[in-house]
Amino acid sequence: MESRPEAVVVVRTSLVTLALLAGIASGQPTDAEIIGHDEGWRVDDVELRAEYLSQRGHGFQSQDGPIAGPGSEAMGVFEPYALVTVHQNDKITHEITAPVDIISAASPDAVDATTQASRRNESEDLEIRSTFKLWEHDLLTTRVGAHHEEPMSSGSIGAGWRHSFADDNATIGANANITIDGFDDHDHYGDYLGKTARETFNLNLTGSQLLSPTTVIDGGYGITFQHGTLDTGWNAVPVAGGALSNEILPSDRVRHALSVRLAQHVPVTRSTLKLWYRAYLDDFGIQAHSVEVAAYQYVVPWLYVRGAYRYHHQTGADFFTTQLPMFYDNTALHTADSDLAPFSANEWSVQVAMVRDRTPAALHDWSFGAEVLRYWRSNDLQITVVSLTVGRRM
């Protein structure tokens, strides 16, 4: 017979063995057992941005002026945005964006004959971007969007994948998007010509790489194919002698865009510098180069000031003109749209923003920001934008 201490040891050993066996039987601990129970659906963050845009300028496509042009492109836009970040579970999050444009006094007068689009127009967007963390190094993203304004409705879907490797030092990714626009076709007199549509297919390849403990580079290449009615029906083209013609664009367009961005943090001064470059070309004959430099400076750990300057230069479409000859070929391509003209554009902006995760306790997870932006083109277009943002982490 075993002594009493030996019996205690046997009992304890048996209990430990049973406990170990029970643990093995129940399998590996789940994520919920390690980090706690996931409460499921919840709103993580809400951010609102209210923006007012004032535009002045002239373009030869606009009929808001003398027949020989250029006509006015003046307009005002009030644009509230909402961004809601929704957590579904530890692998799935959703970003819901809903901008609304309220546009007044835009576009030429002609279209007012059949629509209200140039007097006052509201447009609404809704976009849902979802992120699925498939595996430790792979993300799947989806994008669903809808747009509506008086003469047009459109829908878009997209999907993407991103893979990180080398201990998350680098990522590669690809995404594809399809957009279909359905809209009323008008001629430059504002006459309704029926329904029409265009389709856009887009493919992007992206990548990023950590270069040092304070430097990261990222970039991408995108190709887009458009097919359908690409012209804006009510855009006019002045004709020598005082007449107007309609705009005629190709029914297909292929576009290429290549961009690269370098970000450098400077810990000593609590600053960040970003340099961005983009090259573009398409089969309309447009080539463009854009560069932007942005500097961020922390004032306190939860508040920074961002200043940015952007320069853009583009050549015009091969068939751009500000005046057709009196005896022109009305089957040949032509446009007077100032967006397709050769021009240079300058832009500066100043923004004050709070870092949501670092706001003082007194603000109770609220954050505020403001931005002023000025944009001007060499072909007579100027824009001033003032915006305010407010956000709350829920």
Next chain:
Amino acid sequence: MFRAVLVGLILLASCAIVPRNRRQHLADPTMQPDEDVLRDRAHAKIHTAREGAAGGDGEPAGGGCGCSN
């Protein structure tokens, strides 16, 4: 252009590894590519509505085709 991207990726793949415990500055909010989503979308909308060379990289097509706004 495709060849330039390919060469760039090969060059980048040879860059030094930054260990996780030295990434605190890379995690700064201002270093994130999408540190202000609404601002970036608002700026993109300004450009896509007015520059024929905007778009082509996942954003709506640029001005001159009547897309979106």
